[in-house]
Amino acid sequence: AQTVTQSQPEMSVQEAETVTLSCTYDTSESDYYLFWYKQPPSRQMILVIRQEAYKQQNATENRFSVNFQKAAKSFSLKISDSQLGDAAMYFCALGGGADGLTFGKGTHLIIQP
Amino acid sequence: GAGVSQSPSNKVTEKGKDVELRCDPISGHTALYWYRQRLGQGLEFLIYFQGNSAPDKSGLPSDRFSAERTGESVSTLTIQRTQQEDSAVYLCASSLVGGVGGPYEQYFGPGTRLTVT
Numbered sequence: 001a002q003t004v005t006q007s008q009p010e011m012s013v014q015e016a017e018t019v020t021l022s023c024t025y026d027t028s029e030s031d032y033y034l035f036w037y038k039q040p041p042s043r044q045m046i047l048v049i050r051q052e053a054y055k056q057q058n059a060t061e062n063r064f065s066v067n068f069q070k071a072a073k074s075f076s077l078k079i080s081d082s083q084l085g086d087a088a089m090y091f092c093a094l095g096g097g098a099d100g101l102t103f104g105k106g107t108h109l110i111i112q113p
Numbered sequence: 114g115a116g117v118s119q120s121p122s123n124k125v126t127e128k129g130k131d132v133e134l135r136c137d138p139i140s141g142h143t144a145l146y147w148y149r150q151r152l153g154q155g156l157e158f159l160i161y162f163q164g165n166s167a168p169d170k171s172g173l174p175s176d177r178f179s180a181e182r183t184g185e186s187v188s189t190l191t192i193q194r195t196q197q198e199d200s201a202v203y204l205c206a207s208s209l210v211g212g213v214g215g216p217y218e219q220y221f222g223p224g225t226r227l228t229v230t
Contacts, residue, residue, distance in 0.1 A: 004155070043202060045156075045221035091155055100146045100172065101219065103155035 002027045004094050006104035013082045014112045021077045021107045023092030034075045035093040087111045117222035119205050125228045134190045134225045138207030145188050150202045195229045202226050
C-alpha cells in the first residue's frame with residue numbers, strides 16, 4: 001500500500017518570504033509520480049507542480065520548486081516570494097499504480113500580510 | 114473550454130435516503146476518478162473509469178457505494194441508505210489517459226458537499 005505523510009498541519013509565513021512544506025511517502029512501485037496540489041476555500045484542486053520519480057532534476061514552476069530526495073522518499077515544496085493568493089490547503093500526492101492518487105492530509109498555509 | 118463540472122454543489126439528505134452525485138468530465142478525457150474528502154482530511158480514492166474498461170472499484174468503502182459511467186462522458190456516484198459518516202465532499206477528476214499518476218494531469222471539479230442529517 002502507498003502512503004503519503006504531511007507532518008505539518010499548518011504553516012505560517014510573512015508575505016514575500018519563503019516557506020517549505022514537507023512531505024514523505026512510501027511506495028513499492030519503481031515508476032511513480034509526485035504532485036503538489038493547492039486547494040483554496042473554493043474547494044477547487046489546482047495542480048501546482050509535478051515530479052517524475054525517474055528524473056533526478058527537481059521540478060520548478062515559477063515561484064514553486066521541489067526538493068525531491070528519492071532515497072529518503074521525501075518531496076518538499078518550496079514557495080518563494082509568498083503572496084496572499086498562495087494561502088490555501090496544500091496536498092502532496094503520489095501516483096504509481098492504477099488506484100488513482102494517494103493524498104496526504106494536507107498543510108494549511110497562512111500568509112501574513 | 115469547460116472544466117470538470119459536478120452537481121449538485123451541495124446536498125443535504127436524511128439518514129437512510131439514497132443520493133446521486135453527477136460528474137461531467139472534460140470532453141475527450143478518457144479517464145475519470147471519484148474521491149472523497151472528509152472534513153480536515155486529504156482525498157480518498159473511491160473508483161476509477163478508463164474508457165470502456167471495467168472500472169477499478171477497489172476504493173469503494175462499502176457495497177452501499179456504486180458508480181456508473183456512460184462511455185467516456187457523464188458519471189454518477191450513488192450512495193444508498195446514507196449514513197452520517199458519508200458526510201464529506203465528493204470530488205471528481207478527469208484526465209486524458211488514466212492508470213498511473215502521470216504524466217497526465219487530473220483536472221478536478223469543484224466537488225459536491227454531502228451532509229447526512
